[in-house]
Amino acid sequence: MQDLIRKYLKAFKKLRIDRAHGIAPHKPILLISVLQTFQNGINNNQRIYITPELVALFKSNWNSLVTSNHDCRFALPFYHLCSDKFWKLIPKAGFENILQLSASMRSFANLNTAIDCAIIAEELSELMKENRSNEILIQFLLDEYFPNSKGNFNKSSNDQQNMFDDIEKKILREPSEEYRQEIKKLLEQKNEEEIFLRSSLFKREIPKIYNNTCCISGMRIDATVNVSMIDACHIVPFSVSYDDTVTNGIALCPNLHRAFDRGLITIDENFKVVVSKSFKEDETSYSIQTFESKAIRLPNLRSYYPLKVNFEWHRRNIFK
Numbered sequence: 001m002q003d004l005i006r007k008y009l010k011a012f013k014k015l016r017i018d019r020a021h022g023i024a025p026h027k028p029i030l031l032i033s034v035l036q037t038f039q040n041g042i043n044n045n046q047r048i049y050i051t052p053e054l055v056a057l058f059k060s061n062w063n064s065l066v067t068s069n070h071d072c073r074f075a076l077p078f079y080h081l082c083s084d085k086f087w088k089l090i091p092k093a094g095f096e097n098i099l100q101l102s103a104s105m106r107s108f109a110n111l112n113t114a115i116d117c118a119i120i121a122e123e124l125s126e127l128m129k130e131n132r133s134n135e136i137l138i139q140f141l142l143d144e145y146f147p148n149s150k151g152n153f154n155k156s157s158n159d160q161q162n163m164f165d166d167i168e169k170k171i172l173r174e175p176s177e178e179y180r181q182e183i184k185k186l187l188e189q190k191n192e193e194e195i196f197l198r199s200s201l202f203k204r205e206i207p208k209i210y211n212n213t214c215c216i217s218g219m220r221i222d223a224t225v226n227v228s229m230i231d232a233c234h235i236v237p238f239s240v241s242y243d244d245t246v247t248n249g250i251a252l253c254p255n256l257h258r259a260f261d262r263g264l265i266t267i268d269e270n271f272k273v274v275v276s277k278s279f280k281e282d283e284t285s286y287s288i289q290t291f292e293s294k295a296i297r298l299p300n301l302r303s304y305y306p307l308k309v310n311f312e313w314h315r316r317n318i319f320k
Helices: 002-013 024-041 052-065 075-083 096-100 102-106 108-114 120-127 129-147 158-173 176-188 192-209 253-259 308-318
Strands: 087-091 115-120 229-233 250-254 265-267 271-273
Touching: 002 120, 002 129, 024 075, 024 120, 024 129, 052 192, 075 087, 075 102, 075 108, 075 115, 102 108, 115 120, 115 265, 120 129, 120 176, 120 253, 158 176, 158 192, 158 250, 176 192, 192 229, 192 250, 229 253, 250 253, 253 265, 265 308
Parallel strands: none
Antiparallel strands: 087 115, 229 250, 265 271
16 A cells, blocks of 8 residues: 555656646646545545536635636646546547547536546555545645645535535526626636536536426436436526526426427416427327426425526427
8 A cells, every 4th residue: 555655646746737837736636626526425436527526626626725827727637637647538429539639628618528537547546545545645735736825725525515505596596687697707707617517506406496306297216326317407598598597497307308408398378388289299108298288396485486488488489
């Protein structure tokens, strides 16, 4: 174990880092954040996925440790750590050649679209799992790369949770127009990480508000593993509305989510299902036609009800 620790202390000291404008802090910040995901029980294996928890840890660690003028960009180290021998990127199907296009990987959106995960060396993941070696690696990164700001480092995940809590409040309580203006500012600032966090938490919050139940079919599955069978569905697509607030979302099972997005079903002014006449299907117990005129389930709190004006937009622009 001691030999392995020394091996990775040496590897972390010799990270391939841009030093043209001062030591770039991106890789050390990402590694500290990954180590924390092992400490917090978020991860326990070699595969490192781009999750809201990891992105939030990266952002909070950046805010507390980085004092230089470098931009906080998650995509840069996640991609460029592949130049260090212990980190390997696994592309999604159809994106196998994307690893050769390093310029495109400066964008968080491109990275998230093209990369399935990173895989770290098995021996490194074993060090990260063990509490003592994990702490040694984090402390080394702090001492080596952030000697003047390491006192600001928060070992707990409080900053990450506070970030999540703040976004959840915006999703649940902020007026749609105010939220849209914030998103437009984030887009102008090219703050893709913040937009990713908001989108991810929208996908988590909407099913919870509907008790993990499809508001049309009533399907509800309590999985014993971390798998969701209910989707958060934007009523007015995010690409049009920039609106992740609760009143622009409903919870649907995957087949009805697709039907809604493709305009095969919509919701009327009385919160009842309307089925399009533009398609045919076999009459079975799974037929979409069986939901015609059915009232959808609504959240317990009236303030969380989907806005009728959003359904009106859907009827005019999506429904066939």
